[in-house]
Amino acid sequence: MSVDTTPQAPATPSPAAANNMSRLAFRMRDYGIVAALVIIVIALSLSTDTFLTSGNLVNLLDQTAVLGLLATGATICIISGVFDLTASATLALSAIVGVQVGRVTDVYVGFAAAVLAGALLGFITGTVVVRSGVNSFVGTLATSLVYRGLAVMVTGGAIVYPLTQYAESFGVLTWPSLFGLTSATIMFVVVVAVLAVIVSRTTFGRRLYAVGGNAEAARLSGIRVGSIHVTAFMISGVCSALAGLILASRAGSAQSTMATGMELTAIAAAVVGGTSILGGEGAVWRAIVGALLLTLIGNGFNLLGWDTIYQQVLQGLLILFAVTMDRWLRKRTR
């Protein structure tokens, strides 16, 4: 930036020190949650022999994939200033579409159909929210009921399976792949990396943040606020569909009650990662950190042999703690 030394510049007391202080506070806010993750990882590594085994780490990442995808979709929506409560219903409906299309064509065509269904459902959700002008929280809550209902209608409430001759290849996402990681993990990592680049490097990403930060300022800057929101919902829909495929591939089936309530866990993961629910701030990597943290807690309970009765309480406390810290640091830096 321009180094201006005109005499008009006000003399702030010890600007260098002040700058360092506030920069440190910014760092804390930005990376505090990463520190928390690292601390838990170290603690688990020291207190158990099993945590740092490749088997457990492969397992951990595989477990994170579903929540991580959903949290990424949630984060992108939240950055743009909307909530997508249809995530888990979209997940179920697109997984069902995937299985059913797979029955009449082929497993991979089915997978493609699931992803397409996710994008289409996201488009519908987005269009409903944008056109109706209803608050996204309420609008998507209602839409998610419709999707869940459709899933019940399509399946008649029963579990749907791929044809027997396809059963094995339907499980493709559970197979080991590169570096011994599961195919699901690889897909998760690739998709999230692509989305991270889209959000942080493209003009769409810039507009996403602007719309979430101040929709009116964005509109008056020539941004089509509605289409940015619809696109965010579509991305979230695709993430849900992919998560649905992972779950279906693992279970070898799909059903209308899949992942019920998981949209809220996804939002929690996004928030734990440090994405502000007020919109205009956040990042895809934060979704992953949040999802990893929540998954690690479950993993830790298993490895330490703790009673899983307490797991939810701890997760809840963690979410509260993360949000409180975020708020506290935010207050200090402003």
Place this chain on the structure above:
Amino acid sequence: MSTQKAPSIAVRGVGKSYSGVTVLHDIDLDIAPGEVHGLVGENGAGKSTLLKILGGAIKADAGTLSFDGEQVSIGSPRDAIGHGISLISQEGALVPALSVLDNVFLARWSHRGGLVSARADRKRLTGLLETTGFSVDPDVRVDTLPIGVQQQVEILRALARGARVIAMDEPTAVLAEHEKENLLALIRRLAASGTTIILVSHFLEEVLSVADRITVLRDGALIRTGPAAETSPRALVGHMVGREIDVLYPDPRPVPDGSPVVLAARGLRRGLVDGVDLEVRSGEILGIAGLVGSGRTETLRLLFGADRPTAGVVEVDGVALTSNTPRAAMAAGVAMVPESRKEQGLVMQRSVAENVALSSLSGRRSGPFVKRPAEKTAVGEISKSVDIRAANPESPIETLSGGNQQKALFAKWLLRDPKVLLIDEPTRGVDVAAKTQIHHLITGLAADGMAVVCVSSEIEELLALSHRVLVLRHGRPVGEYPRGTTPEVVVAAAFGDHSQGETS
């Protein structure tokens, strides 16, 4: 107006800093009962911070506060109200969906046996309306009221709470000329009846006319306190910036003969706006004057397509806009600096660079990606040319002073190289130095051939900058005045009576 006498206030050694940056330092200040005390200073001088500390909205890091010699601790707005201090902040603190009556007695409703007694409140409100001379319908929702009336509701609330000290932060910034006069008259009456008024304002003439004593703050330090009668605007500005500066407006360069009409509007209508025609030529600055509610801002918004007109056309270079949207206006080369930076102009939590780049993203991309080096260069150059002072272009724009934010808003539009620049309140909430810079920027742009339309409630500013001033009244043009017209004439036209204008 108050049941009890106002206390004498003694502030000793008060300081406040945010993450290591000192915003107030060792303030000693005495305010006598029934005094009107003016607080002036540039943006970021610490006026609002000091006011908020008194009002309990924020806590001081150091120092003490005494009332009538007794040390008090004010940790929350509730404490402050308990001590008879009411803060009327810039943003306002009304509950939009509640009625005037409910807002005035917010959390202090009369009650009988646990039930709110509206009848008792109504009676109390009538009394307050009599003393203040306001007339407000107690039953309308406050968000339907013009901003000036909303402010009256806040004052009524302060009085309803038995405030003996009322601290006002920039109360006149949002008011039209005649409303300002009314407010200043009320301040005088309140003070005469023993209420202490602490007044923060950018309008020095105003402070001088109403205050008994004036305190100047600069960079968080108290520079001087003295009787208003012994100082002048020029001396105050001198203390504020640390030296005497000329608050001189630049002269716009005359519009070249035969300069083509760039922007034209015919028969614009919507809501308040009831048939506006106008033409602006290349190199010309057209000022739009009018009272609050005259349709000034609304007209500007229609020109930009921020709202869709119900009738009328907007033409750029003789070609009608394809649709009335900001995108269509922008494509035709129109840009708008909106009225409120915070609400319509900037994305406060994003960086300076991101904000400046926002309206011209498509011009610097390869495929879907932002060309970051090109963006850095473009933002750097434009920031330099409008003189945005930010420690780091990557820091959130909300950390900048009002003046620098406003300059960033101009920069954002200048990156598009527009033919027409619409400016609503070019210098609202901007310090003196930045104000002058913005004035020079505007006349400079016009000199380079841009067509400029400017709305401002500061009539001096508008007259000084414009080649021509169009006066609106009730959404219709009622007169057009050339350069050199006196404020009195323009204000009289805005009021619709051609007797004597009542300014200054």
